[in-house]
Amino acid sequence: MSNWIRSRRRDAHSSDNENRSEGPSRWSHCRKRGIDGSLRSSRDGGDGVNNGSTDSRDRHSDSRHASFTTPESRGPVSRCDRQGDWGSQVEDAEMRRDVHRDMQRYRRRILGAEVTQRERKISSGSSESCDSREGENMETDEAVLLRRQKQINYGKNTLAYDRYTKEVPKHMRQPGVHPKTPNKFRKYSRRSWDQQIKLWKVKLHAWDPPAEEGQDKVLDNIDELGLDDVMDIELDFPTLSDSQNATVSLTARNISLEGQGEDCSGTPVKVQKTEPSAEPDMA
Amino acid sequence: MENSNEDYKIQSFDQDTQMLLKTALKDPSSVNLDKVSNIIVDQSLKDQVFSKEAGRICYTIVQAEAKQNNGNVFRRNLLNRLQQEFKDREETRGRSLQEWVCFVTFICNIYDYLKVNNMPMAALVHPVYDCLMRLSQPDALMNEEEVDCLVLQLHRIGEQLEKVNSQRMDELFFLLRDGFLLQEGLSSMARLLLLEILEFRAGGWVLSSTAHKYYYSEIAD
Numbered sequence: 001m002s003n004w005i006r007s008r009r010r011d012a013h014s015s016d017n018e019n020r021s022e023g024p025s026r027w028s029h030c031r032k033r034g035i036d037g038s039l040r041s042s043r044d045g046g047d048g049v050n051n052g053s054t055d056s057r058d059r060h061s062d063s064r065h066a067s068f069t070t071p072e073s074r075g076p077v078s079r080c081d082r083q084g085d086w087g088s089q090v091e092d093a094e095m096r097r098d099v100h101r102d103m104q105r106y107r108r109r110i111l112g113a114e115v116t117q118r119e120r121k122i123s124s125g126s127s128e129s130c131d132s133r134e135g136e137n138m139e140t141d142e143a144v145l146l147r148r149q150k151q152i153n154y155g156k157n158t159l160a161y162d163r164y165t166k167e168v169p170k171h172m173r174q175p176g177v178h179p180k181t182p183n184k185f186r187k188y189s190r191r192s193w194d195q196q197i198k199l200w201k202v203k204l205h206a207w208d209p210p211a212e213e214g215q216d217k218v219l220d221n222i223d224e225l226g227l228d229d230v231m232d233i234e235l236d237f238p239t240l241s242d243s244q245n246a247t248v249s250l251t252a253r254n255i256s257l258e259g260q261g262e263d264c265s266g267t268p269v270k271v272q273k274t275e276p277s278a279e280p281d282m283a
Numbered sequence: 284m285e286n287s288n289e290d291y292k293i294q295s296f297d298q299d300t301q302m303l304l305k306t307a308l309k310d311p312s313s314v315n316l317d318k319v320s321n322i323i324v325d326q327s328l329k330d331q332v333f334s335k336e337a338g339r340i341c342y343t344i345v346q347a348e349a350k351q352n353n354g355n356v357f358r359r360n361l362l363n364r365l366q367q368e369f370k371d372r373e374e375t376r377g378r379s380l381q382e383w384v385c386f387v388t389f390i391c392n393i394y395d396y397l398k399v400n401n402m403p404m405a406a407l408v409h410p411v412y413d414c415l416m417r418l419s420q421p422d423a424l425m426n427e428e429e430v431d432c433l434v435l436q437l438h439r440i441g442e443q444l445e446k447v448n449s450q451r452m453d454e455l456f457f458l459l460r461d462g463f464l465l466q467e468g469l470s471s472m473a474r475l476l477l478l479e480i481l482e483f484r485a486g487g488w489v490l491s492s493t494a495h496k497y498y499y500s501e502i503a504d
Contacts (some may be wrong), residue, residue, distance in 0.1 A: 085364045087359030089406035094399050 093154075107184050121213070137187045139219045148184040151197045155181075160207040167207065179203035291340040296326065304340070311348040311357060319344065320360040324368065327389040328382050334389040338396030343399060351411045358397070362406070365390060369410050370416070386395040387414045391436040395443075403447055411444065412451045419458040421466055430473045433483055434480045441480075456484065 139145060155161060168178055182188075182196040286421050307319045323341060327334040341361060348354045351421060366387055368375070376383035391414070394407045417423060419434035446451040462469065463477040479498050483490050490498070 086362035086406040
């Protein structure tokens with residue numbers, strides 16, 4: 001009946017997709033997934049679900065990445081809008097549930113630890129009871145936990161993390177030597193938490209896949225300039241690696257550098273199921 | 284394999300598309316899932332039979348993708364495309380009743396099949412209600428096609444919808460009672476369908492055996 005309308009629409013749709021296709025950003029080579037959660041290896045064009053913006057503006061005539069310059073104002077937002085789409089809504093709900101599930105598990109674990117503590121106390125009379133404090137100092141604010149989970153997911157959504165977990169089995173990991181996911185259930189100041197996340201990601205970068213030829217010209221130059229530290233912070237920006245998908249106001253982001261801009265960014269697209277065994281192990 | 288083909292009702296696609304869908308079911312990360320979701324939505328909007336069962340294939344792809352790489356590209360694309368169609372629903376209805384009915388069937392089927400941790404997706408609750416409310420407006424009740432669709436959806440997902448939001452179900456049934464009782468020009472077929480669904484819900488989303496006999500036996504005593 002309405003076949004011709006349909007097919008016409010479909011045509012319109014697919015040409016949409018063509019217009020949307022963009023190259024991966026320079027930083028994206030170590031991301032497993034793009035903003036829409038698609039695996040980069042399979043679809044490097046990354047035709048994500050975005051708001052139809054982007055292209056051309058990511059590349060500048062002087063071959064600098066767009067994020068090095070102040071973009072002509074397109075206005076901020078766009079990433080916040082994504083919260084309105086059904087896909088994101090469902091993912092948010094999913095993450096909220098996962099965080100609550102983790103919280104229950106963490107509580108159970110604390111209780112378990114308290115029980116053994118008590119038994120030990122009876123037998124040995126020792127007075128180390130740091131674990132029982134744990135329960136009272138637990139972070140239970142959902143907003144905080146979700147924000148932290150997003151940051152963690154973002155770090156885990158990397159090839160480096162995959163390589164790390166594969167190469168170094170759990171029992172081989174040494175505190176202080178190997179990266180350890182920050183414990184989202186501990187009470188920390190915002191600043192302290194962000195710093196922990198930053199250090200964790202810096203450590204994870206050691207497992208970055210070897211860069212392909214010529215891909216990291218900019219990075220190399222930066223290394224020569226001795227700016228690694230700055231770059232590490234930069235690399236932590238969730239939006240940077242996906243900058244072609246996100247029309248985030250870079251100016252706004254730079255101002256809120258301390259907060260690392262993850263507040264409204266909806267950070268990692270993929271809502272990761274935190275592996276049951278990996279998460280609560282960090283206390 | 285022929286069997287799964289049968290299950291997902293993908294025979295009506297051309298060979299290439301069938302291949303694509305089969306690959307999506309087995310190895311989702313190797314195909315363009317954006318394209319796959321569009322194919323499924325497009326087909327659902329023109330094929331009433333497919334729209335009634337499309338949720339099943341979507342469910343399987345979602346599961347496969349989650350299992351393979353913890354991904355949800357397909358679900359995201361599917362839902363966002365669905366949202367787009369939802370936004371344009373009034374226009375769709377004006378253009379083609381059949382397509383509109385297919386859309387409602389499809390979104391309800393997705394609601395029925397795709398669950399997140401065994402819970403219905405909250406994002407879809409109000410949209411689904413909006414569609415059903417639209418079908419309950421006087422102008423829609425005049426079309427048997429739309430009444431038939433409405434009643435079918437309520438048979439399938441009415442009970443779970445009511446559990447999630449009983450207030451809107453009440454509102455919906457106010458409309459249906461009014462339509463049944465007061466609306467002029469309603470065909471007796473439409474009245475029959477409405478009466479049945481009113482009884483169906485009143486009986487706790489089951490039809491009593493006598494009611495079933497009344498509505499479904501060929502010859503009533």
